[in-house]
Amino acid sequence: MLFSEVVAGIELDEQTHGSCEITGVEYDSRRVREGSLFVAMRGGTTDGNKFIRQAMDKGAGGVITDSRESFTNALSRWPHLCIGLMEHGRRALATASANFFGHPEQKLKLTAVTGTNGKTTTTFLVEAMLQAAARKSVLVGTIEVHLAGEVRESPHTTPEARDLLALFTEGVQAGASEAVMEMSSHALDQERVWGMPVDVAIFTNLTQDHLDYHGTMEKYFAAKQRLFAGVGAPPPRVAVINADDEYGHRLEKFALREGAVVATYGMTKGEWRAEEVVLRAGETSFLLKSPAGEILLRTSLTGRVNVLNTLAASAAAYSRGISLEQIAAGVAELPFVPGRFQTVPNDRGVTVAVDYAHTDDALLNLIRLARELAGKDHRVITLFGCGGDRDRTKRPKMGRAAGRGSDLVVLTSDNPRTEDPGIIIEQALRGVEETGTDCIVEADREQAIRRALATAKTGDIVLLAGKGHEKTQVLADRTIPFDDAEVAARVLKEMA
Numbered sequence: 170m171l172f173s174e175v176v177a178g179i180e181l182d183e184q185t186h187g188s189c190e191i192t193g194v195e196y197d198s199r200r201v202r203e204g205s206l207f208v209a210m211r212g213g214t215t216d217g218n219k220f221i222r223q224a225m226d227k228g229a230g231g232v233i234t235d236s237r238e239s240f241t242n243a244l245s246r247w248p249h250l251c252i253g254l255m256e257h258g259r260r261a262l263a264t265a266s267a268n269f270f271g272h273p274e275q276k277l278k279l280t281a282v283t284g285t286n287g288k289t290t291t292t293f294l295v296e297a298m299l300q301a302a303a304r305k306s307v308l309v310g311t312i313e314v315h316l317a318g319e320v321r322e323s324p325h326t327t328p329e330a331r332d333l334l335a336l337f338t339e340g341v342q343a344g345a346s347e348a349v350m351e352m353s354s355h356a357l358d359q360e361r362v363w364g365m366p367v368d369v370a371i372f373t374n375l376t377q378d379h380l381d382y383h384g385t386m387e388k389y390f391a392a393k394q395r396l397f398a399g400v401g402a403p404p405p406r407v408a409v410i411n412a413d414d415e416y417g418h419r420l421e422k423f424a425l426r427e428g429a430v431v432a433t434y435g436m437t438k439g440e441w442r443a444e445e446v447v448l449r450a451g452e453t454s455f456l457l458k459s460p461a462g463e464i465l466l467r468t469s470l471t472g473r474v475n476v477l478n479t480l481a482a483s484a485a486a487y488s489r490g491i492s493l494e495q496i497a498a499g500v501a502e503l504p505f506v507p508g509r510f511q512t513v514p515n516d517r518g519v520t521v522a523v524d525y526a527h528t529d530d531a532l533l534n535l536i537r538l539a540r541e542l543a544g545k546d547h548r549v550i551t552l553f554g555c556g557g558d559r560d561r562t563k564r565p566k567m568g569r570a571a572g573r574g575s576d577l578v579v580l581t582s583d584n585p586r587t588e589d590p591g592i593i594i595e596q597a598l599r600g601v602e603e604t605g606t607d608c609i610v611e612a613d614r615e616q617a618i619r620r621a622l623a624t625a626k627t628g629d630i631v632l633l634a635g636k637g638h639e640k641t642q643v644l645a646d647r648t649i650p651f652d653d654a655e656v657a658a659r660v661l662k663e664m665a
C-alpha cells in the first residue's frame with residue numbers, strides 16, 4: 170500500500186511525497202520492520218520521536234511524527250523520506266491503521282463498556298448472550314482477548330488503535346460480526362479508540378480510581394463521557410446507563426442530547442430492573458423486568474454487583490437484537506469470570522474467594538456481600554493491598570473500606586511496581602486503623618495468604634482482593650509469577 174493511501178483522511182499539517190510502499194503500521198520502534206510506517210508519538214514516560222532513527226535503521230518505509238522539530242530534522246537527514254506531521258499522533262495512528270487494515274471497524278457492530286468497575290464482567294456477559302444467539306464476536310479487555318472463540322493474552326484493557334484494529338481484522342476473518350470491548354478512561358482520554366463507531370455504549374458506574382492520571386473526579390468523568398459523544402466517530406446509537414449511579418443521571422442527559430436511544434438499569438431505578446433477587450455463593454437468580462418483558466435469570470456469578478452487570482449486559486444485548494430467552498440462556502451458560510469472586514475449593518468448609526476489587530467501592534460491595542453470606546456466626550477475613558505507581562489517594566479509602574465490614578484485615582502488597590511496599594502499606598493502614606478492626610500486616614503476599622487462611626474456621630469467608638486473574642506480581646526490579654488462586658489452593662492443600 171502507498172504512503173499516500175495509508176495517510177488518506179488524516180489532516181496532516183505537513184507532508185512530503187507519498188509514493189513509498191508501506192507494509193505495516195507501528196507505534197513502537199522496537200516492532201518496526203522493513204517497510205513499516207512508524208508513528209512517533211510523545212508520551213508520559215518517553216518520546217517516540219527519539220526512536221525515529223532506530224525505526225529508520227530497521228527499514229521503516231515512512232514516518233508520521235507529532236513534533237515539528239522531528240519532522241524538520243528527519244527530512245534534513247533522509248530527504249527522500251515519506252513523512253507527515255500531525256499534532257495528534259494517536260489520531261493519525263488510528264486512521265492510518267484503519268486504512269491499512271481495510272477498515273475492519275466498519276464490519277463489526279461494536280458494544281463498548283466504560284465505568285470504574287464491572288467492565289470486564291459485563292463484556293463477558295454480553296459475549297455469552299451473543300454466543301447464545303449464535304453470533305460470533307471479538308472480545309477485548311483486561312483479562313484476555315477472544316477471537317470468535319480463540320483465547321489470547323491481553324496486554325492492556327484497551328489496546329492502541331493499531332493493535333485493536335489488527336484484532337478486529339482477525340476477528341472478521343474468523344467470521345465475527347460483533348465486537349465487545351472495555352474502553353478504559355486512559356484509552357478514551359488518549360483517544361486510542363479514535364474513529365471506532367460504537368453501536369451500543371454501556372456505563373457501569375463511577376467511583377474513585379486513577380486520580381494519579383486524571384487528577385480530579387470531574388476529569389475522570391469527562392474521559393468516560395467521551396464514549397457517549399463518540400471519539401472521532403458518530404455518537405453511539407444506544408446508551409445503556411446505570412440509573413443508580415449519580416454520574417449516570419448526568420450521562421443520561423448527555424447521551425440524550427447526543428441523540429442516543431437511552432436504556433437505563435438499576436437495582437432501585439431504571440427500565441431494566443431485578444426483582445426477587447436470591448444471592449448465594451456461586452449462584453444468583455432474579456426476575457428481570459424490562460420494557461421487553463420479564464424473564465427469570467440464573468447465573469453462577471456471585472453478588473449484587475453482578476446483578477447490575479447482568480442488567481447492563483441484558484439491555485445492551487437486547488438492543489443488539491438478542492431475545493430475552495437468548496439472554497437467559499447466555500447468562501446461564503457463562504460458568505465464571507476469572508478472578509471475579511472466583512472460589513478456591515477446599516475441605517475446611519471455608520469460602521475462599523479471589524476477587525479483583527481494587528477500589529474502595531469494590532471492596533465495600535465485596536465485603537458487604539461476604540457479610541451477608543457469612544451470617545452472624547462466621548467471620549469475614551479480608552486480605553488486600555494497594556498497587557504502586559497508581560492513585561495514592563485511594564489507599565486510605567481502601568483501608569477504611571476493608572476495615573469497615575471485616576472481622577479481620579490482612580494488609581499486604583499488591584503490585585508494588587517501583588514504590589516502596591512498606592510506604593504503600595502505611596498509607597492503607599491509616600484507613601484500616603480508623604475503623605478499629607484487627608489488622609495483620611504482612612508485606613509478603615504469599616505469607617499473608619498463608620496467615621489469612623490459617624486463622625479461618627469452618628463457615629468463615631476469606632477474601633483475597635485486588636489481583637483477581639493476574640498471574641504475576643510486579644516488583645521494582647522484576648516481575649514474578651504470582652496467582653492468588655494458585656497460591657491459595659497450594660496453601661490449603663498443605664494445611665489439609
Ligand SMILES: CC(=O)N[C@H]1[C@@H](OP(=O)(O)OP(=O)(O)OC[C@H]2O[C@@H](n3ccc(=O)[nH]c3=O)[C@H](O)[C@@H]2O)O[C@H](CO)[C@@H](O)[C@@H]1O[C@H](C)C(=O)N[C@@H](C)C(=O)N[C@H](CCC(=O)O)C(=O)O
Pocket residue numbers: 196197198199210211212213214215216217218220311324325326327328329353354355356382
Ligand atoms: C499512562 C498510560 O496510559 N500509558 C500508556 C501510554 O504511554 P505513553 O503515551 O506515556 O507512552 P510512553 O511510554 O511515554 O512512550 C511514548 C511512545 O514511544 C514509543 N516507544 C517507546 C520505547 C521505545 O523503545 N520505542 C518507542 O517507539 C511508545 O510505543 C510510545 O508510542 O502508551 C503506551 C504505549 O501504548 C503504553 O505502554 C502505556 O501503558 C502503561 C504501561 C500503563 O501502565 N498503562 C495503564 C495505566 C493503562 O493504560 N491502563 C488502562 C486500564 C486501566 C483500568 O482498566 O483500570 C488500559 O487501558 O490498559
Ligand SMILES: Nc1ncnc2c1ncn2[C@@H]1O[C@H](COP(=O)(O)OP(=O)(O)OP(=O)(O)O)[C@@H](O)[C@H]1O
Pocket residue numbers: 284285286287288289290291311326351373374474475477478508509510524525526527530531532534535637
Ligand atoms: N457493577 C459493579 N459495581 C461495583 N463493583 C463491581 C461491579 N462489578 C464488579 N465489581 C467489582 O470490581 C471488580 C472488578 O470487576 P471487573 O473486572 O468486571 O471491572 P473492570 O471495570 O473491568 O475493572 P478494571 O478497570 O480494573 O479492568 C470485581 O472483582 C468486583 O469486586
Ligand SMILES: N[C@H](CCC[C@H](N)C(=O)O)C(=O)O
Pocket residue numbers: 326527555556557559583584635636639
Ligand atoms: N487496571 C488497573 C488494575 C489494578 C489492579 C491492581 N492489582 C493494581 O495493580 O493496582 C490498573 O492498572 O490500575
Ligand SMILES: [Mg+2]
Pocket residue numbers: 288289310311312326351
Ligand atoms: Mg477490566
